[in-house]
Amino acid sequence: MMDLSIVGTNARRVEGPDKVTGRVDFMDNMELPGMLHGMLLRSRVPHGRIVNIDTSRARRLPGVHAVLCGQDLLGMNIDPFTGPAFKDQAALAIGKVRYVGDPIAAVAAVDRETAEEALELIDVEIEELPAVFDVQAAMAPGAPLLMERMVPAGTFADLIELLGGDDVPATSNAAFQYKLRRGDVDGALARADRVFKDTYSNPATQHGDLETHCTIAKWENSGKLQVWSATQSPSYVRIMLANMFHIPESRVRVMVPYLGGGFGSKLYMKLEPVTTLLAQASGRPVKVRLTRKEEFLTITKHGVTATLTTGVMNDGQIIARDCEIMWDTGAYADIGPRVTHKSGYTSAGPYTIPNVRIDSYSVYTNKPPAGAFRGFGIMQVCWAYESQMDVIAREMGWDPVEFRLKNLYHDGDTHATGTVIYSLGLEQSLRAVADAIKWKSDAPAERNRPSDVPSPLGQGGGASSTAPIESPLRKTGSKIVRGKGVACSMKAMITPSVAAATLHVHSDGSVSVLSSAVDMGQGSDTQLSQIAAETLGVRLEDISVVHPDTDVTPYDLITAGSRTTFHMGNAVRLAAADAQQQLFATAAEVLDAAPEELTAQAGKIWARSAPDRTLTFGQVMFKRFDARAGTLTGHGLFETYHAPTDLQTGQSEMVTAHWLCGATAAEVEIDTETGQLRILDIATAVDVGKAINPFACRQQIAGATLQGTGPALFEEMLHDAGQLINGSFADYKIPSFLDLPDQTTPIIVEHPHKEGPYGAKGIGEAGIFAIAPAIANAIADALGGARVPDLPLTPEKILRAAREANAPESSR
Amino acid sequence: MKHDIEITLNGQVQRLTVESHQTLLDMLRDDLKLFGARESCGLSVCGACTVLVDGEPVSSCTHLAARADGKELTTVEGLGSASAPHPVQQAFLECGAFQCSYCTPGMLLTASCLLREIPHPTLDEIKEYMVGNLCRCGAYPEILQAIQLAAGSRE
Numbered sequence: 001m002m003d004l005s006i007v008g009t010n011a012r013r014v015e016g017p018d019k020v021t022g023r024v025d026f027m028d029n030m031e032l033p034g035m036l037h038g039m040l041l042r043s044r045v046p047h048g049r050i051v052n053i054d055t056s057r058a059r060r061l062p063g064v065h066a067v068l069c070g071q072d073l074l075g076m077n078i079d080p081f082t083g084p085a086f087k088d089q090a091a092l093a094i095g096k097v098r099y100v101g102d103p104i105a106a107v108a109a110v111d112r113e114t115a116e117e118a119l120e121l122i123d124v125e126i127e128e129l130p131a132v133f134d135v136q137a138a139m140a141p142g143a144p145l146l147m148e149r150m151v152p153a154g155t156f157a158d159l160i161e162l163l164g165g166d167d168v169p170a171t172s173n174a175a176f177q178y179k180l181r182r183g184d185v186d187g188a189l190a191r192a193d194r195v196f197k198d199t200y201s202n203p204a205t206q207h208g209d210l211e212t213h214c215t216i217a218k219w220e221n222s223g224k225l226q227v228w229s230a231t232q233s234p235s236y237v238r239i240m241l242a243n244m245f246h247i248p249e250s251r252v253r254v255m256v257p258y259l260g261g262g263f264g265s266k267l268y269m270k271l272e273p274v275t276t277l278l279a280q281a282s283g284r285p286v287k288v289r290l291t292r293k294e295e296f297l298t299i300t301k302h303g304v305t306a307t308l309t310t311g312v313m314n315d316g317q318i319i320a321r322d323c324e325i326m327w328d329t330g331a332y333a334d335i336g337p338r339v340t341h342k343s344g345y346t347s348a349g350p351y352t353i354p355n356v357r358i359d360s361y362s363v364y365t366n367k368p369p370a371g372a373f374r375g376f377g378i379m380q381v382c383w384a385y386e387s388q389m390d391v392i393a394r395e396m397g398w399d400p401v402e403f404r405l406k407n408l409y410h411d412g413d414t415h416a417t418g419t420v421i422y423s424l425g426l427e428q429s430l431r432a433v434a435d436a437i438k439w440k441s442d443a444p445a446e447r448n449r450p451s452d453v454p455s456p457l458g459q460g461g462g463a464s465s466t467a468p469i470e471s472p473l474r475k476t477g478s479k480i481v482r483g484k485g486v487a488c489s490m491k492a493m494i495t496p497s498v499a500a501a502t503l504h505v506h507s508d509g510s511v512s513v514l515s516s517a518v519d520m521g522q523g524s525d526t527q528l529s530q531i532a533a534e535t536l537g538v539r540l541e542d543i544s545v546v547h548p549d550t551d552v553t554p555y556d557l558i559t560a561g562s563r564t565t566f567h568m569g570n571a572v573r574l575a576a577a578d579a580q581q582q583l584f585a586t587a588a589e590v591l592d593a594a595p596e597e598l599t600a601q602a603g604k605i606w607a608r609s610a611p612d613r614t615l616t617f618g619q620v621m622f623k624r625f626d627a628r629a630g631t632l633t634g635h636g637l638f639e640t641y642h643a644p645t646d647l648q649t650g651q652s653e654m655v656t657a658h659w660l661c662g663a664t665a666a667e668v669e670i671d672t673e674t675g676q677l678r679i680l681d682i683a684t685a686v687d688v689g690k691a692i693n694p695f696a697c698r699q700q701i702a703g704a705t706l707q708g709t710g711p712a713l714f715e716e717m718l719h720d721a722g723q724l725i726n727g728s729f730a731d732y733k734i735p736s737f738l739d740l741p742d743q744t745t746p747i748i749v750e751h752p753h754k755e756g757p758y759g760a761k762g763i764g765e766a767g768i769f770a771i772a773p774a775i776a777n778a779i780a781d782a783l784g785g786a787r788v789p790d791l792p793l794t795p796e797k798i799l800r801a802a803r804e805a806n807a808p809e810s811s812r
Numbered sequence: 813m814k815h816d817i818e819i820t821l822n823g824q825v826q827r828l829t830v831e832s833h834q835t836l837l838d839m840l841r842d843d844l845k846l847f848g849a850r851e852s853c854g855l856s857v858c859g860a861c862t863v864l865v866d867g868e869p870v871s872s873c874t875h876l877a878a879r880a881d882g883k884e885l886t887t888v889e890g891l892g893s894a895s896a897p898h899p900v901q902q903a904f905l906e907c908g909a910f911q912c913s914y915c916t917p918g919m920l921l922t923a924s925c926l927l928r929e930i931p932h933p934t935l936d937e938i939k940e941y942m943v944g945n946l947c948r949c950g951a952y953p954e955i956l957q958a959i960q961l962a963a964g965s966r967e
Contacts, residue, residue, distance in 0.1 A: 012908065019913035020901045022848030022888035026914065029847040113833075208948045210852040210860050210914040260850070260914030261948050292853050521912025521949050695908060699954065703911060706950030729853035729946070737939040740952055 010695035027214040038288040039115040043097035046366040046722030047131035057121040063114035066281035070094035085337035091273035098331035101297025131366040176337035176362040178344035180650035183355030188320035192311025202791035204303040211260025215271040218285035259520035264372035296727035301373035306384035320355040334371035343377025349385035351407040386487035386773030398457035418651035425687030425751025433665035436683035485777025488663035489769035492656035499567035500554035503575035509617025516556035535576035537600025562762030569757035570638035579634030662766035664774035675799030679741035689761030701746035704767025712772035817881035822890025836872035848888035859945030862918035888917035909958035911949035
């Protein structure tokens, strides 16, 4: 066992002093000499043909330096279309608008007031077209099509279906289909003891990161493009801007400061194309920053409808599951296909089901584009399968925890995709949360259970009770009920993927870590510092992390999908080991020992056989260069690989190099007169592999839990004929102090990953997967099985579900 | 229309000329280059732009700059520094009461008022008082802990 001194400690955030004094540099703090401010004119109709745009009056307004519309882009030597899955979104709408909020024209002016005034002077003539506002309408025969052609971007290796795909005419609004076939689903459903078919849905929601999108672009006279942007994907942005302007990647420099949250909203290209075009047209640096209202119109989390048909045997074994999942990806695909794909793998849940059929569709509608949100779709599919698990358990009279344990995946099992599972601490996670809320402590007072057969899976462990409960929720005459629920989930991390890191040892022995990982609040600078310090053998304070700057920090796929600690952590570990090897070669000469005999800690190097004789890193550097001079550079490259996938069945020997997982248990209290809900306790456990920083792990898990209560209980984007009607934080609430559960318990499970840095796994998303179904299952436990199939779980819906369940004609 | 105003900002008297439509937030960020107050919702519901006007928390994104004439303003830059932090700042650091920290200056300023008004608040009093400051990262548990720690350290 390794003796660790820095990995595994609760090191404080390296940037803490800047953050608690408000001095940390966010994107919008930045200004450049001569900088202009850009603003966007957006479509007011959901679907229409652009007949004419007259920008002449706007151009004449004093202070305006550039006005652009889609038509202008066609006359330039650029590729105006971008998109991480399909090249379907132009920097400004060309030919058609596809949603209310679609950017039509852009202005760069001396200040925001002038830019706003100029927008008012642009005359737009649009001929409205029939529009589709939900997936059902979009998939109906004869539905108006949003796209004329489908042009795969071919950018990402994991989207195998789109690699080498042809530019073809669009025949429906389905942008993408993910398919999985394993075993004989129809045969198994026919012989199952019971078959359950249920449909669950959740609406589009917002990321709500408090910092809005912001980008600055500047063209050098030499032709080099400099971009500063609040983005989670600097390497991707560089490649795409190089493609767009037909210039080498080396002439595009993308820099990223700290982010004020991301959660997936700041992935891929967002403001970078239009800002860069405005800078080019005006010949000046340009900043574009979105307002909160525009934020609502830029990117969302997918609304989803999922229908699951599940066959179970009386012994508690699930033998078949059919999943039909419709993803409303809005007017542009953005990364919708990857969301559909990545969550497609595990749409049947974390269970050993021998017969599985999954059909997931990513469908265009005339609404704001949906993209990545923390979890890449796992929240949505988990909502469906973990809701249905409790329906089945209740109907069959089984304990929900025991039913899950009977069917759960473990290391060595073959997943529905055909990939053998490893490093999955799911059972430990589920048991940990059940214990945390004392799952078995309260005997259920009453439960609708078939009385003729004894349950093979134990008796229910919930908390339903008719005893009077003292509660702040209590109103005169109202009845308070309590319930407990659990839910669990797993995800296949994006594979293949690439992360690279560079590590410089300076002449005094201090160290810079160059990484394109973006610290958006999750604390990656601190964890990467801990890994670098531990591996190299220096103190934490010797390390400085260089923020993404594509001129100097090497390629990293994206900061998303819980991949940074695992991938970039490994790249940094390899870079540190490489640098240490070089230092040891020099130190070995001085210490008169073999390099293999050397060890390093806290900035000192010694031979294990002679621990009294030590050299500092600075002394070794001096010896190496014979002066206070020089840089030693270590390189680290970490790649994961997948095995070829059969596109008809989705079967592959290796769909992912990393399974992440988590479980949540909740105890709730409901006022049956008002439907008002109070979360008494919510415990979330995540398998972190090895906690690089236990405090940071718990903070991520608790933060994900609390963020997850918003879409579970009240968040929902509401549209009327394509017009967003609650596009502000006044009308769209996110969780506040008063929405906090009485108790939030984050739990670390350490089931080491065989390839993780020090065994560490990715965790950023896993804490949010199962929040909504755990709460819904607790509600059902409290209300005798009454369920709300459509998120969010508002008091109104809870009340309605309770009343319907209690009505005598109700069947379930 | 322009207005000449005189304010006491973080203890220093300043004379400024502001536009009628200019918000306090724009004045601080655009004219004075103080970036601790941040725009997020633009509607005074999230608290990221909180500053103190005569000691009271105010959403500077909807507060007109001209109304600050004759007032005493405190921003996070005036609350404390890295070398001499306010007890609330010290407590936020010790408790790790932030993730992205976009909300942190607003949290700090509101919490400093809370502890002035109620030196030893209960958990419910903290939640009630702080409800106008939102944290999307969900660092609420650490923030509550930090405010309680700061309350204890003031004795």
